[in-house]
Amino acid sequence: MELDGAGLTCAQVHAVAYGTAQVTIGSLDRARAAWGTAQELTGPVYGRSTGVGANKDIQVEGGGLDLLRSHAGGAGALVPAEQARGMLAVRLNQLLAGGSGVDPGLLPVLAEAINAGFTPPIRTYGAIGTGDLTALATTALCLLGEMGWRTGPDGVPAPHYPLASGDALPFISSGAATLADAALACHRLRGLLDAAVDVAALSFGATGASAEPVAALVQEARPHPGQAITAARLRELLGDRPGTRIQDPYGFRAFAQVHGATVDALARAEQVIETDLNSATENPLIAGSLAWHNGNFHSAPVALVLDTLRAALVPAAQLSTARLATLMEPGYTGRPPFLAGRTGGSGVLILEYVAQDALAELRHLATPVTTGTAVISRGAEDHAGFATQAARHALRCLEPLEIVLACERVAATRALGEPVPDRPLTADIEDARRALTAP
The missing domain is CATH 1.10.275.10 (Fumarase/aspartase (N-terminal domain))
Structure with a gap:
């Protein structure tokens, strides 16, 4: 390279x-x-x-x-x-x-x-x-x-x-270390957000959810880029199949809108970060025949887009937990409650606990850094962007988001397969996580 x-x-x-x-x-x-x-x-x-x-x-x-x-x-x-x-x-x-x-x-x-x-x-x-x-x-x-x-x-x-x-x-x-962390987080988040569409498609299939909300005519009426990309991908996976209900829960009906907004936040973050990857953020900047003293080192643009990105991950994960809850309902899957292998069994109920725990971690990591500042060096440096912390937290978001999606994937796969007796699900979750991040 x-x-x-x-x-x-x-x-x-x-x-x-x-x-x-x-x-x-x-x-x-x-x-x-x-x-x-x-x-x-x-x-x-x-x-x-x-x-x-x-x-x-x-x-x-x-x-x-x-x-x-x-x-x-x-x-x-x-x-x-x-x-x-x-x-x-x-x-x-x-x-x-x-x-x-x-x-x-x-x-x-x-x-x-x-x-x-x-x-x-x-x-x-x-x-x-x-x-x-x-x-x-x-x-x-x-x-x-x-x-x-x-x-x-x-x-x-x-x-x-x-x-x-x-x-x-x-x-x-x-800010090369901060930018590297931000770049690594964005690259891996893009892979997870792509995989989330595949997971949602499994849940659509497992619950008989309608593909009507992602129809091209519907999406053209509100042309946000991320929404359009998400809907097109899901249409391709689902095909043109009617649903069994007039309207599905929001986890299905509003998937393209919510997930698409997260995709747009990621695209904006990538744009800002890649600008700085290729910029001379030097102070002083040696250009022409002079040294130009300046503030190009300040990370405000990176901090702001990473705050937005981390916040945008939360609703995307919330919809995954909403679909997971739907998968527990016999009226949507035709299976016993919690996709249990027998009536009265707990099945995959524990997945909701695991997913909600991970979702709580995501909410914590979404706390913005740009609301704080610092004054140091005897007042000579009287503002700080804290993009370093924003990038660090973006990297930490990968694990809980991956776990939320893995829980949905385990449940959707169970709903589409044969009944399984109650058993520990740790290995299932880890297998699903590996599937999400596979090349």
Whole structure:
């Protein structure tokens, strides 16, 4: 996969992060141009000739490496290696977009680290949506050889590069870790939302629900993109078959509208995230012949769309639990209550408990981050976007959403099959989860 600072997608970040793709570097021209300009700059330049934060007006010569050492102080558990690898790919792509002023000789070394499987020991806590300073400072110390890489193949020399003092802030002035998490979450959520349509189709079949609500003429009357996509997919799966009732419950009748709104929220999130994956979010931005001090590092756009996306997952999951409840009813399935193998049995009743537990977790994770802020560094930095937390929570949404859909899938499959005696359903749920995420 060639990185050129312009075309990186959420799906490609996922492929690199999970080792199904390696990276090559396109043109270094923009990175070289910014680096050349940086060498000619005179006067105060934030982070190069001055301190940072509240120290912005203090002249500092050659203190960049101390900046790395002071900022590599995260806390909590180590993040999974896949997320760290995704961060390296995102930062490499951003640097290729130009504007940082970092020594371009560093970029091939980053590519080698990604391809060889080296990842830095990044901790969970340490960013508030104004730059992943802790994660990237830790990475820089690994490149300098002052800190050991967390992962890497045996017998392969660790990637090192002699970063100069002036490279310190330009390298860490980025939200690459947050963007990587957001990209991974969006890619995997797209797969789950696609699979949810297949699961809903099983429930439609198991309950004899009508395909009339997703008819083309109905959908053309209200042309929201996600709704149209969802309805078309479900039409294809169901065919043109009449239902047995005048109107089905909302879990069936309003599926395209509710699920489609979630699909639209995901599409908007992907658009915003992929914009930032390919942007020079540098402060200062080295462009033309000047250093432009700016706020492009701020994560407000990413935080807002991820808040919306996490909120949109909740109604989609709620409809799944509504269909699950319908599957428990003999009047809709023609089976005993709870799809039990015998009258009076509990059948799959426990699935409702499991699904509602997971749904409660989704509601908790949907709490918006954009309603909060922070004032730090003696008031010099007086707002924070908290996109880091929004992306972290988006990743955490994957498991409960997957469990909700798996519970519906188990019940719908049971309703379409032969009666089964009461038995533990843990293995059924896990099998259904694997089916949801299968390539």
